[in-house]
Amino acid sequence: MHTRQIPIQLFDAPVETFSGDLLIYFVEEDAPVTTECNEDLCRFLLQIRDLGDFKGAREEVFLMYPGLISGGGEGLSHAKRLLFVGLGKKSEASNTRREQLRLSAGTAAKQAGVLKAKDVLVVLPKDYQLDTSDIAECVSEGLLLGSYKFDVYKSPKEDAAAVMRVEQFLLGADHSESREAHRGLERGRILAEAVNAARDMANQPGNGWTPSDFADYAQKLAEKLPLQCEILDSVDLEELKMGGILGVNQGSALPPYLIVLEYQTSKADPTILLVGKGLTFDSGGICTKPSAGMEDMKYDMCGGAAVLTAMQAIAEIGITGVNVVGLIPATENLSGSAALKPGDVIRHYGGKTSEIINTDAEGRLILADALAYGIERYKPQAVVDLATLTGAVVIGLGHHYTGLLTNNDQLAAQLTEAGARVNEPLWRLPLGPEYRKQIDSKVADIKNAGSDRSAGTITAASYLQEFVGEIPWAHLDIAGTAWDFTEKSYVPKGPSGTGVRTLVAWLELRQPLESADSGH
Structure with missing residues (x-):
């Protein structure tokens, strides 16, 4: 590959x-x-x-x-x-x-x-x-x-x-x-080599890199590096009641997976949770995307690729003083006969219900399950997720900055510093109760999209924030930088592999964090 x-x-x-x-x-x-x-x-x-x-x-x-x-x-x-x-x-x-x-x-x-x-x-x-x-x-x-x-x-x-x-x-x-x-x-x-591996994954077509390829790659990493791997399949996801991952997967003939990679140093060290969106192809589901440019939706797994290969680099470098867990929820979003429909209600891991307004707002659904599960199981000191989540971030920031949304000022500063060190710049966007109101639902706890297109990147992050509680958390929306990132001599057209070096730099530069604050 x-x-x-x-x-x-x-x-x-x-x-x-x-x-x-x-x-x-x-x-x-x-x-x-x-x-x-x-x-x-x-x-x-x-x-x-x-x-x-x-x-x-x-x-x-x-x-x-x-x-x-x-x-x-x-x-x-x-x-x-x-x-x-x-x-x-x-x-x-x-x-x-x-x-x-x-x-x-x-x-x-x-x-x-x-x-x-x-x-x-x-x-x-x-x-x-x-x-x-x-x-x-x-x-x-x-x-x-x-x-x-x-x-x-x-x-x-x-x-x-x-x-x-x-x-x-x-x-x-x-x-x-x-x-x-x-x-x-x-x-x-x-x-x-980790970045180039992430680029390879993204460059593969939808029939060349599937959810099972994420699982296979993770298992091979665990065989040669100090990593522990666990693959949760559809039976496990059903038992855990992960309605977000399972719901998005309903229209696909390929089974979903939640890939878990653990890098352990010492029980006395804090744990950091990394979560990456692994949507190996996104047609939009019932709310189908326009055909023009849909071939680029093979890139919708770039967040998952970044987390997977960051775990590879972390283990090879042998980062000390921190335990790291990587989660990659992996599936396709297609419009098969059993696919989610607008108006359907799903139940996420932990019990929160969500009304599906737009089946093309699927990344937040699979990330929500992974975030809730990872936080409950590993009790991390901090969480960072990466996802090609919204087209709105491209409208706002173009292809030059990754959107950063977080509930913690210290975490924002640390990630921004790490991004600057490796020249993968981040730009912080606000969060707050005003935006949270836009995802209120009349029939469920929340809905997966706002009633209009305003603040699309922020309302998507607001959805994820529902599943992190008071844990210091940051969301990196890499939709504008995962591919067609500012072209330069060492960044080609197409997939950039962004996020890998930022995560590694942050884990080495990071300092202990206080509890979540009100955000920005």
Whole structure:
């Protein structure tokens, strides 16, 4: 199912000895020529700067062939090709510098692909105001995320050279800093491979990634990583009276599942609950979506993919001081003969009833069951759910920010900081009793959509809030960022894998939370 993972490792010899396909240096705009370069290379770099051919502007590139230079270019490099990549202007903000590295590494990966380079050595910049481990992590992320391609359904081309890809990335670092560089490289690799796995899941068509594929992937993770897996099938869901998941599933021929993954450190550590919407295809049910663009509804499981692969990264990294539980309610939403109808009433886990106003407002139904169940069973210190929940968030924020709604100011600040660190920005929207009134029902405890389209993202979150009580909780509406996220060198068109790195960053940055407050 997954695209090929490109190996990445440290280069354990002097950079000057590298004779492979492509050697890459990063250069800051208007900054002194860095000490990574030897004397001849520095002189050449100064010359092309003076000529105005390369300034080191953000993602600017300059390619040269040392072997074609008079004298063989031996003083410049033994590599077949030499590439300078611009980092842009110097910034004092650490998050900006991290993003500069990712962008430049993504540009380097794209150039390597164009050049059909097999062996690529990237020299880590020095004196960059970040720790060596941070530098190596961001460069590794940029290289591997920027190299991502999904072509598993493409027929092999006759011209084998046309599909050549990088066979390995190498990172060059000072020997004295190799331990830190290796630590950052490994972390960057783990995060990038998790994000790329989430992208793969989303890129699969509805008949290529089904609810059972979520279950199978989780079970395989538990076989190779320190994770415990439990799969609740339709019989279990019936016994637990999870009317939200079962109701949405009624129109599908494929059975639903609730996937449970547990990462345990110590009983003394707090538990964090992550919940991801796993709607593997959403037709809208009886309230059918317009046919134009419906093929994109294979992406409605991106929240589930983010939680599943975040659990993968958490276990591989070995995060300490916290227990993490991931829940993915997985089903399709189709319009079979038994499908939910507008006006039907369902009963969620725990007993709360809901009037179905719109069968296309289904994500909140499956998340509600998972939230209520996970909170009752695991008693977490905090809960975060991710979902491609509403088109309204795209109208409000476009494809540049994830919508954040929460009952806790501290949690909002922590998640916003984590998103800024990995450049997956969040924008907080309000919650409150005024919005809650919009989902009052005359025949049930609540209804699954407001009477009009106003504040659609907020009323959807208000629905979820009914099932979390006083637990600090945050809802991330990734409908605008899970695919067609702001395109950049390491984020392709289509699925972005957003949320994975934010969750991991938050779990490492997080501080204890007070009880839920009134929200924003």
